[in-house]
Amino acid sequence: MDLKALQPLGWKPFFQQQIALDAQSTIPLRVVEVHRSALRALGADGPAVVEFPHHERWSESVTVGDWVLARRQGTQLYLAQVLERQNGIYRKAAGPEVGEQWISANLDSAFIVMGCDGNFNLSRLERYLALVLDSQIEPVVVLTKADENDEAELLRDQVPQACVSFAVDARDPQQTAVLLPYLGEGQSITLMGSSGVGKSTLINTFLGEERLVTRALREGDHRGRHTTTSRQLIQLPTGGIVIDTPGMRELQLPGVEDGLEQLYGDIEALAQQCRFRDCSHGHGSEAGCRVREALANGELDMRRWENYCKMLREQAYHDRELKSHHEIRARRKSFSRGVRQVTRFKQNIRDTSFRKR
Ligand SMILES: Nc1nc2c(ncn2[C@@H]2O[C@H](COP(=O)(O)OP(=O)(O)OP(=O)(O)O)[C@@H](O)[C@H]2O)c(=O)[nH]1
Numbered sequence: 001m002d003l004k005a006l007q008p009l010g011w012k013p014f015f016q017q018q019i020a021l022d023a024q025s026t027i028p029l030r031v032v033e034v035h036r037s038a039l040r041a042l043g044a045d046g047p048a049v050v051e052f053p054h055h056e057r058w059s060e061s062v063t064v065g066d067w068v069l070a071r072r073q074g075t076q077l078y079l080a081q082v083l084e085r086q087n088g089i090y091r092k093a094a095g096p097e098v099g100e101q102w103i104s105a106n107l108d109s110a111f112i113v114m115g116c117d118g119n120f121n122l123s124r125l126e127r128y129l130a131l132v133l134d135s136q137i138e139p140v141v142v143l144t145k146a147d148e149n150d151e152a153e154l155l156r157d158q159v160p161q162a163c164v165s166f167a168v169d170a171r172d173p174q175q176t177a178v179l180l181p182y183l184g185e186g187q188s189i190t191l192m193g194s195s196g197v198g199k200s201t202l203i204n205t206f207l208g209e210e211r212l213v214t215r216a217l218r219e220g221d222h223r224g225r226h227t228t229t230s231r232q233l234i235q236l237p238t239g240g241i242v243i244d245t246p247g248m249r250e251l252q253l254p255g256v257e258d259g260l261e262q263l264y265g266d267i268e269a270l271a272q273q274c275r276f277r278d279c280s281h282g283h284g285s286e287a288g289c290r291v292r293e294a295l296a297n298g299e300l301d302m303r304r305w306e307n308y309c310k311m312l313r314e315q316a317y318h319d320r321e322l323k324s325h326h327e328i329r330a331r332r333k334s335f336s337r338g339v340r341q342v343t344r345f346k347q348n349i350r351d352t353s354f355r356k357r
């Protein structure tokens, strides 16, 4: 098996370790697109179609960017195994379904794409950041349509300091060249963001051709219409591997406590400094509450604080929803951090939201 030939597709020692020495009969492939009964994939010998064995519902356990092992039977390839993911992004399943839905797997970075044309929203950006940081993937904030807003750089100034960010015209290869360091050989990237922000446009610019369908200008701001309808992995001339995704109308967060901790560590520290032991740091908190003090003197931004509280409440709701459906599973990460310490403050916020319902 020529595993070197897989490196441009993002093959790493992490996957290598999972292959048994006697696995000569299976073929490693990277998932490009998942369909109901089969998937499209790329391997050392180019593109391939891999069928799902008919008695199993594979389409739920495999996602774009996964590495799989396939077995040849006659002229067909059949899925034999999905290799453990190094990381992945998933979200709370949309609609009445309870659970989590994988979006993409095995990534080096995630481009969070927002348009400077009115799509830019800091609270939504923080939701995406919490999700991406939680997955231990490097977030890269890409503000598109910089050509439509003279103050694009001012929007960029609002992006949390710790994140790299760029403001570009997604159609202009000279401007998008700043993103090339993320698109080198074997590097995997996903693009996420609302519909119409220019995710597919960016990929076309990287490709140097109009390969992906983008929203026609005459359709204007057609709300609710997604131009890209399914997730797909694409190899770039620069050697990078990008996953295009359909725009999300609403990002429902799964469990992202690690991500929140990374994004709002300063707030959690402030809350811990509060001298009142059972403080909820809410509007009615006693004078002397450390968080209220920071909000009053401008040390802490009210919008950011409220967005953080909102996400914490969602975490509590999501946990209970999963529990009530007996669906709490071991978190599907290879780097489980064990039982996390829940601060008294977080517990308070949870208790408050319990009472509300
Ligand atoms: N002026 C300008 N237009 C842009 C830019 N980026 C994208 N567009 C336009 O915005 C529209 C939407 O772009 P798409 O690439 O289809 O958006 P998308 O994010 O892939 O949308 P979905 O596939 O629905 O999720 C197209 O008409 C693009 O030409 C930009 O940086 N500047």
Ligand SMILES: [Mg+2]
Pocket: 199, 200, 201, 213, 214, 227, 228, 244, 245, 246, 247
């Ligand atoms: Mg698209």
Ligand SMILES: [Zn+2]
Pocket: 274, 275, 276, 279, 280, 281, 282, 285, 289, 290, 291, 292
């Ligand atoms: Zn307090």
